[in-house]
Amino acid sequence: MMNSSLLTTGCRLGPSCISLLNRVAARTAATATSAASAPVTSESRANEQPQGTKDTEKKVKSARVSNSFVLNLYRGNFHPNELFPYPNVLNEEQKENVKVFIDPIWKFFEEKNDSVKNDINEKISEETMNGLKEQGAFGIQVPVEYGGLGLNNTQAARLYEVVTSHDLAVSICLGAHQSIGFKGILLFGTEAQKQKYLPKLAGGEYTAAFALTEPSTGSDAASIKTKAELSADGKYYVLNGSKIWISNGGFAEVFTVFAQVPSVDDKTGQVQNKMTAFIVERKFGGLTSGPPEKKMGIKASNTTEVFFEDCKVPVENVLGGVGNGFKVAMNILNNGRFGMVVGLSGTMKMAIRKAIDFAKNRRQFGRTIDTYGNIQEKLVRMETRQYITETLGFLLAQNMDRGSTEYQCEAAIGKIFASESAWFVLDEAIQIHGGMGFMRATGLERVVRDLRIFRIFEGANDILRLFVGFTGLQYVGTHLRELQNAVKSFNFNAIVGEGSKRLRRNIGMSSGPNINEFIHPSLHPCGLLLSKSIDRFGSTIEQILIKHGKSIRDEQFIVHRIGEMTIDLFTMAASLSRCTQSFKLQSPTAVHESNLVRIWCEEAHDRINSTIDTIQNPAFTARTKLMTEIAREMVDKESTVPVHPLGF
Structure with a gap:
């Protein structure tokens, strides 16, 4: 129906074209927004009422333009600003400043820290803790004026990579302390709060923890039950409740704690809870x-x-203002995710080195196992995932240093990809080692146990996939709402743009955005694949919104797969950007990198097309209904359902 209308009237902007655009926008604009986790902005609400053509055009542009590369994918757009060229924010002096710390920290972990002993004793040794404090590792990003090293995100990322490649448990301790524990003070603290806490935290005199998760909340952070009630004299809040699974929780002196503050609404007179962040010291009392x-x-x-x-x-000690707790929590988590991504890149590199060392020395059937195709494929896929993880981590860190503020989807994708890639790489490294990989002496079994939590904490990957999908759908929905306003006010330019865009797609003329002007010529075949994938993805997103409307909120089978495709698209683009930079800098590994990128892009393109075909196939819808039915039967029985083959 849409195809025929646009073919016959798109160029002339006849009544049926305007009617069609109006129907498309009206049916999907509000529904995608209501499906997403984030609220509609006051700006977009204001834009719901049609105004003059000039005002509407201005608001259409302001509502639909985002600097996020990922969000623009959902409209089938290629937005290169924060991706091409691959950023390079460090000057030579900054590089030298971070290099000063790398060798000593590497040497410290090699000679002083005993990760096996830490694991057996279930405690980081005092020698390790004190040594890290002496190295300044407890205040990596704290400004120098507050007693820290004053490193930016990119410099800090390089150090996190070294720490995590040696000991994941130590990296958790350091990360819980500074990536999330006191990060809120850096981001939202008043000058008085910074002066009071940061010097002692940076020097390791105080250790910090992040206290958000509760027994009944999990990923639903906004539903916390811990309460903070203002005292009668208005001088302090009385905090009651509990938090679970708090890293550093047993010894931290300073906590960033999230609680509900009961407040009376001025308009309704009703009591409402406002999630709020607090800086809480153990010495305040009442904390155990x-x-x-x-x-x-x-x-x-x-x-x-x-x-x-x-x-x-x-x-x-209120942090960020009463009622801003959710904002504070999400900013802390998003801001710290680059550390996990680059850290796990270091872990993967360690495992790959071990696997290569074993493979080139292990002889089976008369030759070393590195000469067999099965092992070669494993090694290549391991390196590819490490390369892309490293690419995503330093892309994110450098964009943050360049002042990017809209990176929540990119950060979520980085966390998902890094944690799942690290699991894949360690599993394959153990497999290459065979029986030796299962032994403690090889040093991999501890790491694979340590890795499993990374797919769960700081945002479970299942939830983050849905977050990415719903955030993108909301962005498209907001755009379509503004398009509806443009049609109502007969905004000629907006209508022509949308009409011609759909016309090109529907008659097969659209080849997607021109990506090849941004990448090295040797990568052009991959650029063409990405371009086609972005164009088809954007078209598919719009079709899904039109088909499902508000019910998209309940279509997790689909939204999960939308998240998967988004990850593939972003990783394709990021790897093309980094590899192009390598060619530009005449890196000796540029050709090797391009071969990794070619394999990844070709296979990602195939996955995207396959997924789109699947979710548009009625057979897929039928299978999802079957899965829902089967799952309900299992839950009702509280076990597997089939009768045992022996009948007893």
Whole structure:
């Protein structure tokens, strides 16, 4: 129906074209927004009422333009600003400043830290903790004026890469301390709060923790139950509740704690809870910790439950303002994710080195196993995933240093890809080692146990995939709402743009955005694949919104796969950008990188096309209904359903 209307009237802008665009926008604009997790902005609400053509055109542009590469993919657009060229933010002096710390920290972990002993004792040794404090590792990004090293995100990323390649449990301790524990003070703290806390935190005199998760909340952070009520004299908040799975929870002196503050709404007179962040010190009293949790991995990392019983927190310790807790929490988590991505890149590199060393020395059937295709494919796929993870991590860190603020989807994708790639790489490294990989002496079994948590904490990957998908769908929905306003006010330019865009797609003239002008000539075949993939992805997103409307909220089978395609598109683009930079800088590894990128882009393109074909196939819809039915039967029985083959 849409195809025929646009073919016959798109160029002339006849009534049926305007009617069609109006129907498309009206049916999908509000529904995609309501499906997403983030609220509609006040600006977009204001734009719902049609105004003059000039005002509408201005608001259409302001509502639909985003600097996020990922969000623009959902409209079938290629937005290169934050991706091409691959950023290079460090000057020579900054590179030298971080190089000063790399060798000493590497040497420290090689000679002083005993990760096996830490794992067995389920505790990081005092020697390791004190040594890290002496190295300045507890204040990597704290400004120099507050006693820290003052490194930017990119410099810090290089150090995180070294730490995590040696000991994941230690990296968790350091990350819980500074990537999330006191990161809120850096991002939202008042000058008084920074002066009071940062010097002691940077020097390691105080250790920090991040206290958000509760027994009944998990990924639903906004539903926390911990309460903070203002005292009668208005001088402090009384904190009551509990948090679970808090890294550093057993010994931290300073906590970033999230609680609900009951407040009376001025308009309705009703009491409403406002999620709020607080800086809480153990010495305030009323704060106690449970025993260390027994865990599958990262055993040396201290993880406990934390309890608050009439804990009095001074009003000046509110962080970021009353009612801004969710904003504070999400900014902290997004801001710190680059550290996990680059860190896991270092872990993968360590495992790859071990696998190569074993493969080139292990002889089977008369030759070393590195000469067999099966092992060669494993090694290549391991390196490809490490390369892309490293690419994403340093892309994110450098864009943050360049002042990017809209990177929540890119950060989420980095976390998903890094944690799943690291799991894949370690599993393959163990497989290459055969039986030796299962032995403690090889040094891989501890790492694979430690890795499993990374797909869960700081945002479970399943939830983050949905977050990416719903955020992108909301962005398209907002654009289509503004398009509806443009049609109502007969904004000629907006209508022509949308009409011609759809016309080109529907008659097969659209080849997607021109990506090849941004990449090295040797990568042009991959650029063409990415261009076609972006164009088809954008068209598919719009069709899905038109088909499902508000019910897209309940279509997790589809949204999950949309998230998967987004990851493939972003990783394709990021790897093309980095590889192009390598050619530009005449790197000796540029050709090797281009071969990795070619394999990844060709296979990602195939996956995207296959996924689009699948979710548009009625057979897929039928299977999802079957899965829903089967899952309900399993839940009702609280077990597997089929009768045992022996009948008893």
